[in-house]
Amino acid sequence: MPDLLDKRLVFVTGKGGVGKSTVAISLGLAAATRGKRTIVCEVSSQEHASHTFKRAEVGFHEVELDDNLWAISIDPDESMREYVLIQLKVRAMRDMLFRSRIFTYLAAATPGLKELVTIGKIWELAQLDRKVKTGRKYDLVVVDAPATGHGIGFLQTPRTFAGIARVGPIHSQAQALDRFITDHDSTGVAIVCLPEEMPVNESAKLEQELREEIGVAVDRVYMNALYPERFSNEEAERFETALERSDGGTRAALRAALSEHRRARAQRAQLARLRRRTAAPVKTLPFIFEPELGPEDARNLARRLG
């Protein structure tokens, strides 16, 4: 099986607030630095890439962020429109569809259709022979996937749809998508986790479900925002002793040092739990003691991701 960045499509997933977007952008940068033409896709219009690179909103366009690095924000309605344009060659039919309130209603109401066309667009970006004729060819597509609040739903959509639609273009499309996603040579998944109880439980569960129920390759789990081990146990004991005598200015500094030590230690325990409970290799990313992340931080992370 090829290395994560040598695949064509990588989904970065995990629960909300764990730093998925940062990891997705950094992975994109890491690949771009190695000379791969890479595009980072966001699917829920959060626009993290444009924030990090201090750019105006990306939107449903392929926008260049850096050398070899592009970004797109995938809007399901736009994807649906694009899909219909590719499927229906007859202009009159399209116009009728787009003008129709029923179409708008059904497209919004059909369970899972938005997710399906979103994955369809991601797949389209990952093809060397693109359906969008004006589109660039990419070596790698990195997806900042939606939060896993509702389990593995997103990546399962193609298979569910292939089952519902028994024949026709959506059926074959959905099947092709499912084949691509579950092909370990083409598609990989990176799970992002935080060194805390609940994220570790959820990541372990997510990894198992992705492997066993969908059959995708989980290449890597990133334990994000890990505190450095700045002080040894013996040093921490010295802080506690010193704290008893200390008052004034040093007190707060000693307490901060003790807190850092305790958090770092608790986090190592969570890291060990994660390693015991997942089959994929676990890589760690450092906590960044910077008020807001900028391009330099993304570059630093990118160096540690490969």
Next chain:
Amino acid sequence: MPTASEILEGKGVCICAGSGGVGKTTTSAAIAAGMAARGLRTCVLTIDPAKRLADSLGLQELGNEASQVDSALFEAQGVEMRGELWAMMLDAKATFDELVRRHAPDEETRDRVLENRIYQQISSALAGSQEYMAMEKLFELHSEGRYDLLVLDTPPTRNALDFLDAPRRLTQFIEGRSLRMFMRPTGLAAKVAGRGASVMFSILRRILGFDLLADLSEFFSAFSGMVEGFQERAKRVNALLADPETCFVVVCGPQGEPIDEAVYFHRKLVEAKLPVGGVIVNKVHYRTNHARGDGEDLRAALTGELGDEGLAERVAANFADYEALAERDAANIDRLAAELRTKSVIRIPYLDEDVHDLAGLAQINRYLFATGEERVEIAAGP
């Protein structure tokens, strides 16, 4: 800074809202536990609690039924429980099924709905149904009137707004007004739509590859007898949300992005004329009160106390990092308070250990229910 009990004075319902990963579940449990300790009978309604938190609350066997958390568990943590704490884990699918059973005019209709493929997708998978069912369960418990205070931990939607929008979207779907108009075989709509509609459907069938319409029309015809019941119910749920005895609490983290989301969410709540009680910011790096000398002085003093220059250097560097985060948090929270034009912001400090048991909840409670001065004292340490 108000205490949580001031915010919740006279309230019967507290809805904790915010984006994922900000500690909503823990906060909800801590609020319910704290108010129970003060003599109320409270119930926390949660979606997906951390396993150990659930275990410590005795939640492991629970489906859709509330069970009482043993007061002795809290007393072991030094919290005197004068009231009762109950907890419930929501099962969205089961709640939806219950609702169908309640509104179905007869058994045949009930079974037709429960077995319909579209219904099965909606009740278990469709984004929004969890949110809708959380509201529904909240309403049901409130109507029963068994609790003084209900605390709802809202589902982990990526966008906190989905939660407000979902019930409306779902009811609209069930009503299916625009679609039913076209499906009616006769009448004005058929004349207006005429042949156009049937061509439309054949295009749709061609694109979708399955007869969505057949499944949908089966769904709508089975549901038709129940639409009114659902609409009536949704109206009453909305009335409960806007009731002055209901209180929304926005939960967020101190980083820039969660603060932006909290500001946005707060504005939407106000626009929707929903009662907002306050904001709780979790994992805040507290600023210390100590007079800050320059780094040189601190290093010298630390060297004196620790007797090790190198170690003192590292402690000072660590402290500088911590202070930078504390400054960032303070600036973000100031911005939040200014945007919201409120002083009702409760800051929970970033504790040394992750909160997932009763000891942690008890610790969080001390901040939630402490006055401003007490909080600064607690944060400064023993």
